[in-house]
Amino acid sequence: MxxxxxxxxxxxxxxxxxxxxxxxxxxxxxxxxxxxxxxxxxxxxxxxxxxxxxxxxxxxxxxxxxxxxxxxxxxxxxxxxxxxxxxxxxxxxxxxxxxxxxxxxxxxxxxxxxxxxxxxxxxxxxxxxxxxxxxxxxxxxxxxxxxxxxxGMAPVEIEQGFQTQAGVFSAGHVDKGSMLLLDNLTNRIGGRCADLGAGWGYLSRAILERSEKITSLDLIEADFNALNCARLNVTDQRAHFHWDDATQFAGKGYDFIIMNPPFHQTRKAEPDIGKAFIAKASTMLAPKGQLWMVANRQLAYEETLDAHFGQVTPVTETTQFKVINASRPKKPTHRR
Ligand SMILES: C[S@@+](CC[C@H](N)C(=O)[O-])C[C@H]1O[C@@H](n2cnc3c(N)ncnc32)[C@H](O)[C@@H]1O
CATH class of the missing domain: 3.40.50.150 (Vaccinia Virus protein VP39)
Structure with a gap:
């Protein structure tokens, strides 16, 4: 190019x-x-x-x-x-x-x-x-x-009353991978939570509706327009919005991190971005914190997950996606 x-x-x-x-x-x-x-x-x-x-x-x-x-x-x-x-x-x-x-x-x-x-x-x-x-x-x-x-650039309402905008991830519909993550997410989610690459707020709104045990939720999203839509979609007072590069985000001590990480910024698949999200999530979690993520099935994240977490559990898999739960984040000095 x-x-x-x-x-x-x-x-x-x-x-x-x-x-x-x-x-x-x-x-x-x-x-x-x-x-x-x-x-x-x-x-x-x-x-x-x-x-x-x-x-x-x-x-x-x-x-x-x-x-x-x-x-x-x-x-x-x-x-x-x-x-x-x-x-x-x-x-x-x-x-x-x-x-x-x-x-x-x-x-x-x-x-x-x-x-x-x-x-x-x-x-x-x-x-x-x-x-x-x-x-x-x-x-x-x-x-x-x-x-x-x-x-054509103003937010418009799509399914379930969500507002999205041209150019943001999955502007026309709820992402199937994110739906799968929600269907398989633990009911025990609570405490300090973060949504890495929160997009227009689909996962965030759902977990806040689902769990009163969540004390705060940080939505971290790089796309300014998507985050603005998330502000419209997620009106719960426990939500905090951060326009930031998740791989550079300074927050720590989270009990739960959920994510459907990006896998490309151009047209081709770039699994390194997802790997950077996994590595970052492990440093953001409290020692007993958990990561719940969904990814396209063909993306090989397992090695990175094993390098950064003591326990990695495949939760479910479809022809397109896999949901993974990872816990016991490793301290940086113990990593390979
Ligand atoms: C696969 S989408 C998931 C969006 C949302 N969580 C959902 O379920 O609909 C990944 C999101 O990550 C965002 N993203 C990409 N690179 C990022 C980065 N470096 N830091 C934060 N967010 C990023 C994209 O803009 C996109 O909204």
């Missing part, structure tokens, strides 16, 4: 108007692009680990902005409604005569977005490289359809 900033420099070479030295806006900024070619932009990003990497590179990051600019770049997202919403936000953030740039890979649908925008605007230029494309246009009149695109 070509570095996305290569395409932006191609576009700059092809005559795209020069961005301002300060305050160009980058929507859904990526951490494998070099935005210093855009001066000192404001990078809008909602996924905490990506935000942290952009911060470390010295970029200003934000989750929303009221700043107007003469230059806005949208890095397209996997979700089509989310991308259209971002395009509408970027267009609205531009001064009249400003430049909107849309960049992305074919696998994320850049060509379909180009087709959609071509019907509404005059496209000023296009540059292609490897598996991706960048195109740009000038802001003038505002088509009404942008209101619909903005609306």
């Amino acid at each position: 070509a570095n996305p900033s290569i395409r932006i420099s191609l576009a700059l070479d092809a005559g795209i108007p020069t961005p301002p030295e300060k305050g160009a806006l980058v929507f859904n900024a990526l951490d494998d692009a070099d935005y210093s070619i855009l001066g000192s932009p404001i990078c809008l990003q909602w996924f905490k680990p990506t935000c942290d990497r952009l911060d470390a590179l010295g970029f200003e990051t934000a989750q929303s902005t009221s700043t107007k600019s003469s230059f806005a770049l949208v890095e397209i997202a996997r979700s089509k409604p989310q991308t259209l919403g971002l395009i509408a936000q970027a267009y609205d953030a531009l001064d009249i005569g400003g430049t909107l740039v849309v960049n992305g890979d074919k696998t994320y649908g850049i060509e379909s977005h180009q087709k959609t925008l071509r019907k509404l605007f005059e496209i000023d230029g296009v540059a292609s490289k490897a598996h991706g494309k960048v195109f740009w246009l000038t802001k003038n009149t505002r088509p009404d359809i942008l209101d619909q695109w903005l609306q």
Whole structure:
């Protein structure tokens, strides 16, 4: 996959108007692009680990902005409604005569977005490289359809009264793996609890409804938008919300940790993220604390679980998922 900033420099070479030295806006900024070619932009990003990497590179990051600019770049997202919403936000953030740039890979649908925008605007230029494309246009009149695109990013109600939003994990339905975890979770859950990668709060709401013995529940989630949905879905006073990278979270002494860990951040499976969640959970638990997790059946987490827990019990398995209970977290010095 070509570095996305290569395409932006191609576009700059092809005559795209020069961005301002300060305050160009980058929507859904990526951490494998070099935005210093855009001066000192404001990078809008909602996924905490990506935000942290952009911060470390010295970029200003934000989750929303009221700043107007003469230059806005949208890095397209996997979700089509989310991308259209971002395009509408970027267009609205531009001064009249400003430049909107849309960049992305074919696998994320850049060509379909180009087709959609071509019907509404005059496209000023296009540059292609490897598996991706960048195109740009000038802001003038505002088509009404942008209101619909903005609306497409607002939380909507799905089954069981849950609110979710375009682009978050399992936005349209409750995840089957999470359902399996709930069906097989111990009734003894109580004390200080945490939900690692809590998403829009499905597991959290259910365990709070189920157990009065829970004294507090920390929902730790990297996706800012998913966590905002969780705030709508989980209104129990025992819930506390943390926009954080679970693998960096500082909390300790938990009695129970539940999780349906992420297994990819790109399109391919990346079991290392799940392994990092398991390792982190073992350090967050009290000595008698327990981890309850669900995972895709084909993901090999057993070795990591054995390295970090004294007892690992398979609870149930389906053709797709497995539920595991792990206890007796090992102290770091005793690990292999
Ligand atoms: C498989 S989903 C499970 C979501 C939710 N628990 C459920 O049952 O619907 C994994 C969640 O982990 C989040 N996530 C990914 N990487 C993360 C990280 N480093 N720290 C915290 N959360 C993360 C994702 O945004 C996603 O919401």
